[in-house]
């Protein structure tokens with residue numbers, strides 16, 4: 176090369192082209208779906224799943240995996256679906272996700288919020304592709320336990336956190352007993368309406384536990400029927416995980432709340448799911464702005480057989496914490512939304528006759544960043560109704576869990592240990608939960624590692640990563656390019 180010759184620029188690889196348009200997810204028509212509890216969303220066909228998976232550009236840094244609280248390797252199952260390998264995709268999914276059948280229907284898909292395609296259009300339908308993996312791959316697999324470690328762990332609560340813990344530790348060879356106060360499993364997932372998921376989905380997931388050393392003890396409320404301290408003192412469990420969540424209703428605290436016709440949302444949703452008769456009138460008002468309120472309005476619509484359902488929320492639409500997908504579903508179904516109205520009292524003599532509300536205006540943001548509602552004087556009005564569903568939050572029941580545990584109650588109500596790995600003030604006893612199914616599982620994953628470390632030390636061994644729960648030789652590792660968790 177002569178001294179003044181210019182080297183040809185190295186050709187750059189063109190960045191992969193983003194297709195911003197999602198393959199359409201079909202659903203039941205509004206006029207059909209609001210008369211019963213049929214599932215609203217349809218699964219992708221195999222062909223559509225492959226087309227949608229091909230939109231994924233297989234980012235070198237897996238933003239989607241980093242945003243998933245259980246680090247589900249969704250990039251890998253999407254790659255396998257794009258190749259038409261559904262059995263492989265199901266295997267990858269179930270290797271890291273023991274509640275995949277539930278999550279492929281109800282996860283709030285934090286992964287999709289972080290998907291790079293979202294910058295240009297609609298993110299990859301990562302949750303719906305998980306469903307395709309399980310529909311068309313072999314999902315009736317059985318988890319394989321490791322060599323028994325001869326150490327027993329008690330789990331209190333069979334919600335997502337408790338089930339995740341049972342799986343995490345049982346596949347490592349621990350012997351697990353799960354105590355549950357109800358006769359069904361799944362925790363608050365039991366209250367999710369059948370048009371989104373059913374108890375059968377929980378059972379499909381739980382069936383894969385069949386070869387693990389997990390004993391389920393139902394109808395047993397630890398702390399009341401079964402003294403908590405007995406677990407370690409008499410039963411010989413070497414560690415305990417408290418995963419009791421928020422099974423109790425939080426009331427409004429306004430006059431008239433005990434009138435017939437006022438229904439706590441959790442009982443209402445649970446009873447409808449279990450086929451227990453619930454009386455719903457023709458003018459229903461639901462109070463709240465979260466996901467429980469969204470499930471309540473849509474359930475009330477189906478139960479009211481042609482009645483009118485109104486949602487009353489004290490802030491504006493922008494402040495509503497509910498999942499936008501659920502809000503959209505409610506709007507499509509004709510729910511009436513009344514924003515900036517706060518309940519003052521429930522009117523009626525022998526039964527609900529109306530809800531007295533006061534208008535609000537928004538003031539400066541509170542500590543959580545949401546604008547505070549401020550009452551507008553002289554703005555009282557009555558909304559005529561015959562049924563009121565109260566969906567303003569849930570709380571834990573700590574009966575029988577003593578002060579020596581020094582539990583912290585989170586802002587959304589579940590108890591947590593304050594130590595590393597959510598350990599309580601009593602060594603070997605841990606407590607955690609989460610604001611959604613997958614967040615509760617993510618917390619349990621962290622606690623499982625802490626319990627494994629605690630029990631391994633007792634055996635004089637170093638803790639090891641989770642083995643392949645499907646009997647393969649590779650233990651758990653983060654996917655290539657993974658940098659750090661993204662929490663949304």
Ligand SMILES: Cc1cc2nc3c(=O)[nH]c(=O)nc-3n(C[C@H](O)[C@H](O)[C@H](O)COP(=O)(O)OP(=O)(O)OC[C@H]3O[C@@H](n4cnc5c(N)ncnc54)[C@H](O)[C@@H]3O)c2cc1C
Pocket residue numbers: 281282283331332333334335336337354355356357360361362363364366367395396397398399418419420421422444466467470572589607608609610611612613615
């Ligand atoms: C109506 C509704 C809809 C929702 N929709 C979604 C959704 O679409 N997607 C999503 O990701 N999340 C959703 N959530 C939130 C999600 O269900 C919870 O975040 C999650 O279930 C929390 O899991 P957990 O295991 O921490 O607690 P929980 O689910 O509350 O489970 C705790 C379990 O412990 C049991 N228990 C409590 N005390 C005791 C005791 N003393 N002894 C024995 N057992 C006990 C309870 O009966 C329960 O089974 C919804 C919640 C509700 C209420």
Ligand code: SF4
Pocket residue numbers: 242243244245247249278282283284285286287301302305613
């Ligand atoms: S579990 Fe939820 S957040 Fe994780 S990959 Fe699946 S849909 Fe996304």
Ligand code: SF4
Pocket residue numbers: 230231232233234237238239240250253289290291292299301
């Ligand atoms: S972030 Fe989106 S495009 Fe990138 S690997 Fe994940 S799903 Fe595919």
